[in-house]
Amino acid sequence: MKYEEAACLGMETEIFFTFEDALPQFDIESVTTVRKICFKCPIWRDCLIQGFRQEKYGIWGGITEVERQHIRNGRGMSQRLRRDCSQMGVAAEEVYGALKEAQRQAREANDV
């Protein structure tokens, strides 16, 4: 993964990690704000796959830890994720394909 191309380079990392742990209620607007950054990032797909395979917490490639868990549990993409994809001009099928690829790689590597 080419971190030097990351859209978040130089940003405060807390904005990618403060949601599900720190807030009493899931902060939907903050997630959407971060997703807007991630879905325009040139390395979002690689980031999403790394997040799925190796990271328990935070938003990686625009996907939250809860959304990664949904995929692991066979529950598919949430309505919110689909809505955000639609509103941001990102094909939900492309995101779902990246998540399934990450899941395939994780299974092959026995990450999960």
Ligand code: SF4
């Ligand atoms: S996808 Fe998001 S978290 Fe990952 S490198 Fe890009 S901006 Fe950073």
